[in-house]
Amino acid sequence: MPVKKxxxxxxxxELYENRDMRAKELxxxxxxxxxxxxxxxxxEIMSAAGIVPIRILGNVxxxxxxxxxxxETIACPYVRSCxxxxxxxxxxxxxxxxxxxxxxxxxxxxxxxxxxIVPITPKYHHYxxxxxxxxxxxxxxxxxxxxxxxxxxxxxxxxxITNQKLTNSIRLYNRNRxxxxxxxxxxxxxxxxxxxTEMTKILVACRVIPVExxxxxxxxxxxxxxxxxxxxxxxxxxxxxxxxxxxxxLIELIEESGAxxxxxxxxxxxxxxxxxxxxxKNLIHSLGARYILNVACPRTYKQxxxxxxxxxxxxxxxxxxxxxxYKVKGVILYIIRYCDTFxxxxxxVREYFQKAGYPVLHIEDxxxxxTIGQLKxxxxxxxxxxx
Amino acid sequence: xxxxxxxxxxxxxxxxxKIRFFSRxxxxxxxxxxxxxxxVAYCMGGCAYHEILEAMGVTSVYTEHYGGVxxxxxxxxxxxxxxxxxxxxxxxxxxxxxxxxxDIVRQELGHMPEDAPDGGIPAPDMLLSCSAGCDHxxxxxxxxxxxxxxxxxxxxxxxxxxxxxxxxAIKPYVMKYQVEQFQRLIDFLEKLLGKKxxxxxxxxxxxxxxxxLWTWYSAYLLRKHHPSPxxxxxxFSAIVPAVFDLAxxxxxxxxxxxxxxxxxxxxxxxxxxxxxxxxLLWAGGLPPWHTMAIINYFETxxxxxxxxxxxxxxxxFFDVPKGMTNPLEILALRxxxxxxxxxEDAKKGCGHSRVQRILNRIEEYDIDGCMMHLxxxxxxxxxxxxxxxNLIQKYVNIPLMFMESDIVDVRDYNEADTxxxxxxxxxxxxxFKRKGGRQATARR
Numbered sequence: 139m140p141v142k143k144x145x146x147x148x149x150x151x152e153l154y155e156n157r158d159m160r161a162k163e164l165x166x167x168x169x170x171x172x173x174x175x176x177x178x179x180x181x182e183i184m185s186a187a188g189i190v191p192i193r194i195l196g197n198v199x200x201x202x203x204x205x206x207x208x209x210e211t212i213a214c215p216y217v218r219s220c221x222x223x224x225x226x227x228x229x230x231x232x233x234x235x236x237x238x239x240x241x242x243x244x245x246x247x248x249x250x251x252x253x254x255i256v257p258i259t260p261k262y263h264h265y266x267x268x269x270x271x272x273x274x275x276x277x278x279x280x281x282x283x284x285x286x287x288x289x290x291x292x293x294x295x296x297x298x299i300t301n302q303k304l305t306n307s308i309r310l311y312n313r314n315r316x317x318x319x320x321x322x323x324x325x326x327x328x329x330x331x332x333x334x335t336e337m338t339k340i341l342v343a344c345r346v347i348p349v350e351x352x353x354x355x356x357x358x359x360x361x362x363x364x365x366x367x368x369x370x371x372x373x374x375x376x377x378x379x380x381x382x383x384x385x386x387x388l389i390e391l392i393e394e395s396g397a398x399x400x401x402x403x404x405x406x407x408x409x410x411x412x413x414x415x416x417x418x419k420n421l422i423h424s425l426g427a428r429y430i431l432n433v434a435c436p437r438t439y440k441q442x443x444x445x446x447x448x449x450x451x452x453x454x455x456x457x458x459x460x461x462x463x464y465k466v467k468g469v470i471l472y473i474i475r476y477c478d479t480f481x482x483x484x485x486x487v488r489e490y491f492q493k494a495g496y497p498v499l500h501i502e503d504x505x506x507x508x509t510i511g512q513l514k515x516x517x518x519x520x521x522x523x524x525x
Numbered sequence: 526x527x528x529x530x531x532x533x534x535x536x537x538x539x540x541x542x543k544i545r546f547f548s549r550x551x552x553x554x555x556x557x558x559x560x561x562x563x564x565v566a567y568c569m570g571g572c573a574y575h576e577i578l579e580a581m582g583v584t585s586v587y588t589e590h591y592g593g594v595x596x597x598x599x600x601x602x603x604x605x606x607x608x609x610x611x612x613x614x615x616x617x618x619x620x621x622x623x624x625x626x627x628d629i630v631r632q633e634l635g636h637m638p639e640d641a642p643d644g645g646i647p648a649p650d651m652l653l654s655c656s657a658g659c660d661h662x663x664x665x666x667x668x669x670x671x672x673x674x675x676x677x678x679x680x681x682x683x684x685x686x687x688x689x690x691x692x693x694a695i696k697p698y699v700m701k702y703q704v705e706q707f708q709r710l711i712d713f714l715e716k717l718l719g720k721k722x723x724x725x726x727x728x729x730x731x732x733x734x735x736x737x738l739w740t741w742y743s744a745y746l747l748r749k750h751h752p753s754p755x756x757x758x759x760x761f762s763a764i765v766p767a768v769f770d771l772a773x774x775x776x777x778x779x780x781x782x783x784x785x786x787x788x789x790x791x792x793x794x795x796x797x798x799x800x801x802x803x804x805l806l807w808a809g810g811l812p813p814w815h816t817m818a819i820i821n822y823f824e825t826x827x828x829x830x831x832x833x834x835x836x837x838x839x840x841x842f843f844d845v846p847k848g849m850t851n852p853l854e855i856l857a858l859r860x861x862x863x864x865x866x867x868x869e870d871a872k873k874g875c876g877h878s879r880v881q882r883i884l885n886r887i888e889e890y891d892i893d894g895c896m897m898h899l900x901x902x903x904x905x906x907x908x909x910x911x912x913x914x915n916l917i918q919k920y921v922n923i924p925l926m927f928m929e930s931d932i933v934d935v936r937d938y939n940e941a942d943t944x945x946x947x948x949x950x951x952x953x954x955x956x957f958k959r960k961g962g963r964q965a966t967a968r969r
Contacts, residue, residue: 208912212616212901239684242660246908249688249877253912265687267695269702270656270663271680273709279681279702286694439656439663442677446670449677453667476616478904482664485612486671502614 146358147336153343153355154386160347161192162231170233170295173260175220175247177410177433178238178268180284180425185349186299186307187291191236193345193406194229195384196220198507208250214243214476215505216382221247227257234262234294236287238429240437241479262294270439272431281426288422304421310349312414317356318344319412324363325400326464329372331363334389334399341406342384374524377461378402379487380472381480387507388472395517396525401464403457404472409434436479450490457487458494468497468524470517474505497524533597534758534817537797540783541755544762547779548594551587551770552643558584559647564718567624567649567666567673570768571657571836572682573860574710576730576852578653579772580723581714586646587769588665592620595627596814596933598642604630605934613668618661619902619933621668628672651675651717653710657682657860658836659905678713680706685836685864688877692865703857711853724852731852734771735845735859740780741767742839747787748831749890752796754787757807757830758820764837802827803893803954808834808883808925809913810898811906815935819928819943823896826951832890834883836906840866879909880916887921893962894954895925901937923963926950 144152153160161171172184173194184191196219205222223229237248252263266283269276288299321340324331340359344352374397383389383404392399403409413432416424430438434456442449451458461469469491473480481502488498499520503509536542559565566578568585578585595601596619604626609615611629613622627646630638637645652666652673663679670677683699686692711722741763748755755763763783766776790796805823807830813819820830843862845855871881886892895917897910914925926946930938957963 206911208915209909210899210907210911212899212904213908242904242908245684245687246904246912249909250912252689253877253916255912255915263689265690267684267686267690269681271706273706275702275705275709276681279698282698436664437660439667439679441679442667442670446674449667449670473614475614476904478617478660479664481614481617482621482661482668484614486668488612489671500612 146355146362149355150336150339150343150359153346154339157195157342157346158192158228158231160351161190164190164348165231165233171231172234172236172262173229173232174236174238175244176238176240177405177435178240178266178429179236180266180287180429181349182304182307182311182415182425183284183288183291183299184236185310186303187288187295188297189234189291189295190348192232192347193384194220194235195342195345196382196505197223198385198387198505198510208255209246212476213246214241214474216474216477217243217247219505221251224251224256229256230258232260234264235260236264236266238266239268240435241477243477262290264290269430270437272438272440277423277426277430280430281423284422284426301421305417307349308415308417308421308424310353312417313353314344314349314356315411315414317353317360321356321360321363322401322408324360328375328465330375330398330400331366333393334378334402335386335393337399337402338383338386338389338406345406373398374468374521375400375464375466377457377464377466377469378404378472379457379469380404381474381477382505383407383472385507387510388503388513391510391514392470392517395514396521397517400466401460403434403460408460436483450486454487454490458490461491461494461496466496468499468520470520471498471500473500473502475502532599532816532818534762535821536759536762538755538759538763538783538786540779540786541759541762543779544765547770547775548590548765549643550775551765552591552646555584555586556644556647564650565647566651566653567669569654569657569662569665571662572653572655573657573856574653574655574707575771576727576734576856577707577710577714577722579730580727581711581718581720583651583714583718585769586649588624588646589620590765590769591627591646592623592933593814594642595623596935597817598640599815599935600640600642601815601933602935605936615934616902618659618665619900619931621661621665622902623933625665625669625672628669632672649673649675652677654679655682656680657684659903676717678710680710682706683860683864685878688871692868696861700854700857700861703860704851704853707853707856728850728852730772731855733774733777735855737771737777737780738767738839738859739842740777740784742841744780744784744787745832745839747784747791750791751804751891752794752798752801753804753829753831753890754790754796756797756820756824757812757833758817760807760833761812761817761837767838797829798824798827800827801829803829803951803958804891805830805954806832806834806883806886806890806892806895808895808897808917809906809910810835810928811837811900811903811932813898813900813928813930813938814932816930816938816940819940819947822944822947823951826955828894828951828954830896831892832886834879834886838863875916875920877913877916880913883913883917884920887923887963892923893958894950895923896950897925897927899927899929901929901931902934903932918966920966921963922966924950924953924957
């Protein structure tokens, strides 16, 4: 009897639990699989080259046992976790590693990972130098970097990335983004139609399969959720802001404590997909502009034109809009220790929301389930305060 | 009354002993400028804008420098704690926490803290940062903006490209972007100050800046001599003029004097120690400004840190091509050359330019052992040290120790533990030396 293909949220659960499953299947079918870090990696170019890009995820449940022989314990624990997993051979199936210049941690990781210390060194590795500034010339600089990246992928794969292929790829990703936005829209109502925990699983699932499959999966998920009869009980609506959240542990803890995470801005969340790429004559420039100007990562610097308040509006106004639109009652800042860019922003973001009347819980954590458990009391106290 | 033990280093170079006055003079000039109504900017090292600011009449206050000074005076702790109480994590850059805390305390007091070293630093009129080096450089002044609601500008300055970059391919557009970024800074300053750049003066200052840097570099080549005429504790003071006051005439005078002193010592075979038994390399990490005397501790074993391989310089000569007259292009070229210094050697060698610098210096300076300082609050300088060591050992079998503390935060420093590590390390160095010293390994 043939195995029934899992669909919708059932498929999401399968992919969430077996994150490398689909990539390994595709690899066995002869596809080229590449791992990438962070929100600045231009997935459209990779897909246009026929590559399957999969996001490098850490594992909050797995103790770091090998990475300490290669990277310092003061490194971002997410980065340490990724390296640890790679050293254990769990990323041996990737043909390539793509790291955009995000921060000091990923800069260090790239050199270490690519140096031949993992069981199977990726045949291809590429570092994309992303400017921190957002001047028009910064985008032009990034355009050149993207052009070089495109050429190197063409050379590696032997596949010419034509304008048509790139256009198609951009459209696929824009479709993916639109579907995710639609899904997020289902969380606006009270109570939301899906939980933050479910959303986290969906986000992870969408990052470990090809974009075409991700679009199909999202279509199934949206249909399934729209037809839901059992609506979750209304709880305190929260926004979660922070870095890498690729496991449900934190979100589950928050939701088990009596809240609904209805919107987020983290590395797999809206930061990674909210803005489309414009399809026009200069596609590389459209990509450059989208990744440098629209990905609201603290590693990208927005020039301050006027006073501090205006600067904060300029940097975090989008987050405030999310808070209003999704009618949140409080904000949780989940900051991974040793992530300097987030840690330097955190007091300002906290103050920004508090001045607007939102209670804020600022959590500094180690990207590990062993420490997440200790947060329960703080989250519960925070929710009691809001209620 | 308990006698306060000395935590600053004992310097061996006469020229370097004057650095305390030099450093104080930098802050005096800034306080004077503020009192006279001239513009003062908070600045970051590595932004390569010394000459631009000087030519525009802006007085620089390097907040990292002041962090180091506060640490050396051991007055940082209340500032660090104050910054942390605002929510800034205790693992953020010590310079940054120190100065954010200092700014808050000063604002709360309504006057300069009484124990502020060098009479304090003036309130800035602008914040000027860049992206060179670490993430703090462009993030720190965003945070500082909470306390100083004043004009702020940041711009890109190139990174050290990763080991596998095709530098010939990137050079044209990296240089073009760098020149444009410098010009953008000038545009910002011209608009803010209501005056135009004096290009002739800028060209003159850049030329003098190059001369200062090259004189510094030439002086350090003399440290190859046996016995070495200057140790690392002196180096970390000798960086002050180049890193924090490159555009001044005093800086050139300082390095000329240093060169003269080291040449004299080499000519007369005068070393840091009368009996130099072991030659060490400061192979990475920023210094522990709070306890620089720990470097002297190595000397009790007859060991001298004869050279460094850190990003604080100095950097070698570079040719200014004929016809290159735009000072911004020369500044960009200088920055480029600093970032790719060991590229060609690395391509033929270990593949990693920062490690290649260490390997080259081990040979050139005849090194018996290396030390890296893992500074808890500095990811940029600390991440990779373990990897560097792993790579080094593939090419040369040499003892290497890690010291762990911080640049500023003395709470991360354990004197007894550090000395125990040094003791064990020096035993290893001695043992290696007795067995013939460092050995090239098969991979070389």
